[in-house]
Amino acid sequence: MDAAEASYTADYLRLKGLAGKGHANAQHSLGFMYFNGQGIAQSYAQALHWYGLAAAQGLEHAQYNLGVMCQKGQGVAQDFTQAAHWYLKAAEQGYAAAQYNLGWLYAKGQGVAQDSSQAMLWFSRAAEQGDAGAQNNLGMMYDNGKGVPQDFVQAINWYRKAAEQGYARAQFNLGLRYDNGQGVPQDRQQANGWLRKAAEQGYAPAQFNLALRHENGEVLPQDYRLAIAWYRRAAEQGHASSQFNLGLIYDNGRGVPGDKQAALSWYAKAAGQGHAAAQHNLGLHHEHATQDYARALMFYRQAAEQGFPAAQYQLAHLHAQGQGVPANEPEAVFWYRKAADQGHVRAQFDLGLRYEHGQGVPQDVGLALEWYRRAAEQDYAPAQYMQGVLHDRDDGPAPDSVQACACYRRAAAQGHSMAQFVLGLRHDNGQDVPQDYVAACAWYALAAQQGHARAQFNLGLMAASGQGAPLDLQQAYLWLSMAAAAGVAGAEKAVLQTAARMRDADLAQARQRLAALSA
Numbered sequence: 280m281d282a283a284e285a286s287y288t289a290d291y292l293r294l295k296g297l298a299g300k301g302h303a304n305a306q307h308s309l310g311f312m313y314f315n316g317q318g319i320a321q322s323y324a325q326a327l328h329w330y331g332l333a334a335a336q337g338l339e340h341a342q343y344n345l346g347v348m349c350q351k352g353q354g355v356a357q358d359f360t361q362a363a364h365w366y367l368k369a370a371e372q373g374y375a376a377a378q379y380n381l382g383w384l385y386a387k388g389q390g391v392a393q394d395s396s397q398a399m400l401w402f403s404r405a406a407e408q409g410d411a412g413a414q415n416n417l418g419m420m421y422d423n424g425k426g427v428p429q430d431f432v433q434a435i436n437w438y439r440k441a442a443e444q445g446y447a448r449a450q451f452n453l454g455l456r457y458d459n460g461q462g463v464p465q466d467r468q469q470a471n472g473w474l475r476k477a478a479e480q481g482y483a484p485a486q487f488n489l490a491l492r493h494e495n496g497e498v499l500p501q502d503y504r505l506a507i508a509w510y511r512r513a514a515e516q517g518h519a520s521s522q523f524n525l526g527l528i529y530d531n532g533r534g535v536p537g538d539k540q541a542a543l544s545w546y547a548k549a550a551g552q553g554h555a556a557a558q559h560n561l562g563l564h565h566e567h568a569t570q571d572y573a574r575a576l577m578f579y580r581q582a583a584e585q586g587f588p589a590a591q592y593q594l595a596h597l598h599a600q601g602q603g604v605p606a607n608e609p610e611a612v613f614w615y616r617k618a619a620d621q622g623h624v625r626a627q628f629d630l631g632l633r634y635e636h637g638q639g640v641p642q643d644v645g646l647a648l649e650w651y652r653r654a655a656e657q658d659y660a661p662a663q664y665m666q667g668v669l670h671d672r673d674d675g676p677a678p679d680s681v682q683a684c685a686c687y688r689r690a691a692a693q694g695h696s697m698a699q700f701v702l703g704l705r706h707d708n709g710q711d712v713p714q715d716y717v718a719a720c721a722w723y724a725l726a727a728q729q730g731h732a733r734a735q736f737n738l739g740l741m742a743a744s745g746q747g748a749p750l751d752l753q754q755a756y757l758w759l760s761m762a763a764a765a766g767v768a769g770a771e772k773a774v775l776q777t778a779a780r781m782r783d784a785d786l787a788q789a790r791q792r793l794a795a796l797s798a
Contacts, residue, residue: 288318298329306333307341314344314353323354334365342369343377350380350390359390370401378405379413386416386425395426406437411446414438418452431462442473447482450474454485467498478509486513487521494524494533503534514545522549523557530560539568550578555587562593572603583614591618592626599639608639619650627654628662635669644669645676655686663690664698680711691722699726700734707737720747727758732765736773743777752781756789757796 291312297305310329313322327348333341346365349358363384369377382401385394399420405413418437421430435456441449454473457466471492477485490509492499507528513521526545529538543564549557562578565571576597582590595614598607612633618626631650634643648669654662667686670679684705690698703722706715720741726734739758742751756777763770778786 291318298332301332301336303333303336303338303341306330306336307338307344310341310344314348323348327354334368337368337372339369339372339374339377342366342372343374343380346377346380350384359384361390363390370404373404373408375405375408375410375413378402378408379410379416382413382416395420399426406440409444411441411444411449414441414444415446415449415452418449422452431456435462442476445476445480447477447480447485450477450480451482451485451488454488471498478512481512481516483513483516483518483521486510487518487524490521490524494528503528507534514548517548517552519549519552519554519557522546522552523554523560526557526560550581553581553585555582555585555590558582558585559587559590559593562590566593566597566602572597576603583617586617586621588618588621588623588626591615591621592623592629595626595629612639619653622653622657624654624657624659624662627651627657628659628665631662631665635665648676655689658689658693660690660693660695660698663687663693664695664701667698667701684711691725694725694729696726696729696731696734699723699729700731703734703737716741716747718747727761732762732767732770735759735765736762736767736770739770739777740773743773743780752777753785753789753792756781756786757793760793761796 291309294305294309294312298309306329310326310333311317312319313329314326315321327345330341330345330348334345342365346362346369348354349365350362351357355361363381366377366381366384370381378401382398382405384390385401386398387393391397399417402413402416402420406417414437418434418441420426421434421437423429427433435453438449438453438456442453450473454470454477456462456470457473458470459465463469471489474485474488478489486509489499490506490513491497493502493509494506495501507525510521510525510528514525522545526542526549527533528535528542529545530542531537543561546557546560546564550561558578559582562575562582564575565578566575576594579590579594579597583594591614595611595618597603598614599611600606612630615626615630615633619630627650631647631654632638633640633647634650635647636642640646648666651662651666651669655666663686667683667690669675670677670683670686672678684702687698687701687705691702699722703719703726704710705712706719706722708714712718720738723734723738723741727738735758739755739762741747742758743755744750756774759770759774759777763774781789
């Protein structure tokens with residue numbers, strides 16, 4: 280016996296002797312020792328050799344282990360077809376773990392043609408032997424109607440079998456079903472219980488879900504400390520959405536002091552895993568905080584190419600402004616359209632502006648109206664106003680003064696000062712609505728209070744004449760002075776005319792009020 284052999288354990292020597300005589304169990308055990316480096320130098324090649332000898336004799340656990348090595352490419356080039364071959368041999372002998380793995384290969388179409396019914400068959404055989412992973416997968420197949428008709432009750436049955444064995448994914452799935460009342464009566468407390476069981480086993484999606492509940496005070500009491508603790512446990516496992524949400528918490532100082540560096544660190548971790556919202560937020564940081572437009576462009580593009588509409592909009596904006604890249608209107612329009620097609624309201628509005636004015640696209644007022652309409656339907660007040668403007672045009676794509684008035688009213692109700700001013704004018708002049716000075720005065724006042732200079736001028740004239748409201752020269756003086764300061768034509772003359780009508784004491788008081796407003 281040489282020195283190297285002398286160092287081997289007695290167990291190894293005994294097994295080697297038996298394996299050399301063709302004992303299948305000894306061959307498998309020797310392969311196991313080589314695979315794990317148990318008492319001897321670890322060697323996948325030797326493990327494959329001894330597993331192979333045992334597998335050829337029909338030993339099911341050797342066939343299974345050989346399949347695993349072929350599937351993972353351990354000591355041999357990865358080969359799903361060979362993995363399926365060996366799993367099948369073990370599965371046909373009733374080996375549950377092989378049945379489960381074979382089911383996965385059929386589900387994914389790896390090494391065999393994708394076949395949900397075959398996946399169902401092998402998961403069922405493993406599940407009936409109590410394999411928790413197979414039970415969970417059966418639950419998922421019934422849940423999604425893959426390979427079988429969708430059946431939420433059966434899904435719950437299999438999830439429960441696996442969950443009661445402590446299988447974290449099944450506990451999570453069962454928790455979600457109790458949460459949404461799918462296949463069981465809704466029970467948020469049961470949901471919390473199963474989610475917690477999965478989370479406490481380290482299952483990151485369950486930890487994330489619990490964190491969300493604590494952060495938002497949904498079902499569980501709002502508790503930022505617990506939310507952060509659960510997010511952190513999931514984030515440290517690489518759960519990208521948890522990393523992103525931790526970034527948001529530190530960014531906004533919710534439950535913790537604001538910490539931009541911590542926020543950026545978590546955003547970077549999530550972005551590195553391809554989390555589009557994190558990439559977008561890093562883009563915003565580099566665009567606005569550091570004004571590093573090249574890096575902003577890089578992060579926006581990463582998110583935009585994943586279809587994240589806010590990033591597509593920001594990318595379009597950088598191309599339009601020539602920030603971080605030469606100005607390129609066609610490229611800007613391309614990304615505006617990508618975002619707009621997904622319902623991004625600002626992108627829809629900006630496309631409307633571009634089609635109205637022929638900026639980067641051929642001028643097309645009809646398309647402009649269509650994009651304004653889409654944004655308006657999302658209650659975007661500037662789009663509602665512009666939709667009204669185009670309907671108001673006699674040479675527009677769809678002249679309709681009644682529709683224009685309705686659009687202005689929707690925008691005005693949201694506080695859009697230009698729409699409020701236009702409604703004031705319409706009531707003032709009786710255009711498409713009954714003439715109504717009281718209503719005109721009310722709309723002018725709303726716009727004037729937001730600094731709309733022409734509304735201030737018109738409101739001042741109405742106060743000076745007692746039209747739509749009681750005569751009030753002091754108020755008239757204030758509004759007309761504001762309009763004059765903004766350069767409205769005729770306002771300066773109207774101020775002088777109003778002042779000439781006022782008593783000295785009233786004029787002095789009005790000037791004091793104006794000075795206080797200007798301070």
